[in-house]
Amino acid sequence: MSDRIPMTRAGYDKLKAEVDHFETVEMPKLAQRVAAARSEGDLSENAEYHGARESQGMLQAKINLLRDKLARAVIVERAKEATDEVVFGATVVVKDLKFGDEEIYVLVGAGEEDFDAGRINVASPLAQGLLGKKVGEKVAIDVPAGTMKLEILEVRFD
Numbered sequence: 001m002s003d004r005i006p007m008t009r010a011g012y013d014k015l016k017a018e019v020d021h022f023e024t025v026e027m028p029k030l031a032q033r034v035a036a037a038r039s040e041g042d043l044s045e046n047a048e049y050h051g052a053r054e055s056q057g058m059l060q061a062k063i064n065l066l067r068d069k070l071a072r073a074v075i076v077e078r079a080k081e082a083t084d085e086v087v088f089g090a091t092v093v094v095k096d097l098k099f100g101d102e103e104i105y106v107l108v109g110a111g112e113e114d115f116d117a118g119r120i121n122v123a124s125p126l127a128q129g130l131l132g133k134k135v136g137e138k139v140a141i142d143v144p145a146g147t148m149k150l151e152i153l154e155v156r157f158d
Contacts, residue, residue, distance in 0.1 A: 004074040006088060006122050007109025012073050015111040019066045022059060030056040069110050076109065084135040084155055088122050092130055093154035097138065102153065105130070 007015075030052060037049035076088050086092050091106045106119045107130070114119040120127050126148065131142030138151045 003072060005072045005110045006071055006076045007073050007111055008077075008089075009075055011109040012075060013068065013113035015066055015073075016072055018111075019063055019070065022063050022066075026059055027063075029054070030059060069133040073110070086130045086152065086155055088131075090150060091156045091158050092155075094130070094152055097149040097151055100132050103150075106158075107131070111145065 004033070014052055024115075032054040034049065034056060037046055037052050040046055040048070043049050083090075086107070088107055088109070091104060094103050094105065096103060097103070104118050105126070107122045107127045108119045110121060113119050113124075122131070125143045126141055129139055129143075129148075130150075130152070133152050135152050135155055138149065141148045141150065
């Protein structure tokens with residue numbers, strides 16, 4: 001994978017802090033659990049040992065995934081000038097044409113996304129469908145749950 005991942009400095013720092021925490025705090029705890037379970041004797045029937053090793057493997061996989069994101073990160077500055085075009089860092093107010101309700105999305109980088117708070121990753125299908133669109137445009141965006149039909153009502157930079 002050579003795809004670059006756009007993110008802000010804050011998002012990059014958040015991911016880096018998470019990796020550091022996993023490596024310096026969580027991984028040593030798991031290593032102690034493995035050592036304690038190993039000292040109990042027969043490993044073939046030691047559920048605590050196997051559980052600790054599995055947790056260690058899952059944490060290492062998460063660390064590797066985050067390190068990969070950091071390695072492919074491209075720090076992008078949020079747009080500062082007002083425009084009516086959807087770009088990275090913009091807050092977009094859209095109307096769902098199927099249900100008639102308004103939604104507000106902020107296009108953010110990796111590590112900053114929080115769908116419940118309306119902060120969507122700029123690399124997501126929804127954000128990709130909104131990028132470059134202007135106020136007043138209607139778009140149909142294919143997302144995992146189906147096709148969303150939206151009208152862009154406002155683009156702002158909070």
